[in-house]
Amino acid sequence: MKRLAALLLVCAFTAPPPAAAGPVSPRIRVAIARNSPSLKLKTASQIYVQEMRTGQKFMLVQNASYEVRPRSGGIAVAGQELSSPVKLLASAGPERIRLGKHLYKGDIILHANQDGRLDIIEDLSLEDYLYGVLPAEMSPDWPLEALKAQAVASRTYAMRFINPAKPYDVTNGVETQVYNGTSRINPRIIEAVNSTRGEVLKYKGSLVRAYFHAACGGHTASSKAAWGEAVTKPLYGVADPFCKPSRHSRWQYFLSTKELLRFVQAQSSTALKVAGLKIHQKDRSGRALTLRVSTDRGYKTVRASEMRKRFGTFEFRSTFITSIRAVSGGYQISGRGWGHGVGMCQEGAKYMAYKKRSYKRILRHYYPGASITQHD
Numbered sequence: 001m002k003r004l005a006a007l008l009l010v011c012a013f014t015a016p017p018p019a020a021a022g023p024v025s026p027r028i029r030v031a032i033a034r035n036s037p038s039l040k041l042k043t044a045s046q047i048y049v050q051e052m053r054t055g056q057k058f059m060l061v062q063n064a065s066y067e068v069r070p071r072s073g074g075i076a077v078a079g080q081e082l083s084s085p086v087k088l089l090a091s092a093g094p095e096r097i098r099l100g101k102h103l104y105k106g107d108i109i110l111h112a113n114q115d116g117r118l119d120i121i122e123d124l125s126l127e128d129y130l131y132g133v134l135p136a137e138m139s140p141d142w143p144l145e146a147l148k149a150q151a152v153a154s155r156t157y158a159m160r161f162i163n164p165a166k167p168y169d170v171t172n173g174v175e176t177q178v179y180n181g182t183s184r185i186n187p188r189i190i191e192a193v194n195s196t197r198g199e200v201l202k203y204k205g206s207l208v209r210a211y212f213h214a215a216c217g218g219h220t221a222s223s224k225a226a227w228g229e230a231v232t233k234p235l236y237g238v239a240d241p242f243c244k245p246s247r248h249s250r251w252q253y254f255l256s257t258k259e260l261l262r263f264v265q266a267q268s269s270t271a272l273k274v275a276g277l278k279i280h281q282k283d284r285s286g287r288a289l290t291l292r293v294s295t296d297r298g299y300k301t302v303r304a305s306e307m308r309k310r311f312g313t314f315e316f317r318s319t320f321i322t323s324i325r326a327v328s329g330g331y332q333i334s335g336r337g338w339g340h341g342v343g344m345c346q347e348g349a350k351y352m353a354y355k356k357r358s359y360k361r362i363l364r365h366y367y368p369g370a371s372i373t374q375h376d
């Protein structure tokens with residue numbers, strides 16, 4: 001993890017994307033940088049730093065550089081020691097914040113964390129957040145109905161994380177949903193978010209855990225098989241004929257005997273030689289749960305998800321293994337789909353949209369039994 005001082009630039013205002021009229025959107029707090037030892041702050045206009053606990057404001061002058069540091073649980077800036085967290089406020093109208101190459105339009109909060117470092121948090125409306133998530137999670141060139149289905153899934157997914165008891169709700173990385181500010185925004189993204197404003201997926205009155213993944217390869221996975229979570233009807237897994245034309249529907253991976261031996265040894269096997277690899281257990285969708293490795297010390301059963309993690313989720317694309325062939329020096333593994341397989345298959349959503357299916361049909365297909373409704 002990088003430990004460099006972050007550079008935050010408060011720059012001139014650019015018009016934010018137009019928000020659709022409708023119910024008030026909830027706020028979401030996104031950690032856009034974590035564990036920074038200090039922060040360099042450059043101001044293009046006069047701004048205020050406000051202690052969130054007391055409401056007290058301190059002015060920072062225009063066109064100046066400041067160093068912000070965490071200090072004894074609080075935050076030190078321009079000779080003042082403030083209690084954490086603090087908010088950066090523009091003195092005249094809205095400002096945009098630049099961090100690295102990304103632009104942020106929400107309020108910026110600085111929080112001194114438990115490790116004595118700074119977390120930089122953007123506080124913005126959920127709808128504005130989605131303008132930034134959508135192009136990072138799905139290509140803006142894809143058909144509009146697929147983008148709208150993604151907007152509803154991403155909105156639902158994000159809402160489950162909103163928790164005022166925590167310093168922030170979500171991170172900007174793959175742990176939740178990828179978010180890089182709102183620089184890549186375009187009219188199709190705005191339309192997908194605005195035309196589904198406030199819509200979420202619910203099942204029996206609760207928000208669905210609206211997972212999604214790149215391609216399922218013919219059948220989506222249940223959240224129970226993937227992670228041992230209690231499963232509800234929308235995440236039980238469905239047959240999916242739609243993603244078949246996708247180039248991600250099939251993959252191959254060569255696993256050398258050497259790598260496999262190292263892997264079983266890391267799983268506390270005393271083996272010195274491996275002699276075979278087979279699928280041991282499958283889930284209802286056909287994905288491998290466990291594999292069995294024959295070794296000079298007997299059989300070793302390993303979890304397919306562990307293997308995927310070990311050999312790389314970009315190379316070992318799924319646990320939907322269709323064949324394992326012994327070849328010279330190792331095993332040729334063939335499989336289907338890309339990703340964990342739970343919830344909406346994005347490639348399938350794209351092909352459903354090409355076939356003129358609406359975003360509601362797409363969502364009903366991948367989250368059966370869920371209703372599409374306005375959030376409370």
Ligand SMILES: [Zn+2]
Binds near residue numbers: 218
């Ligand atoms: Zn699919």
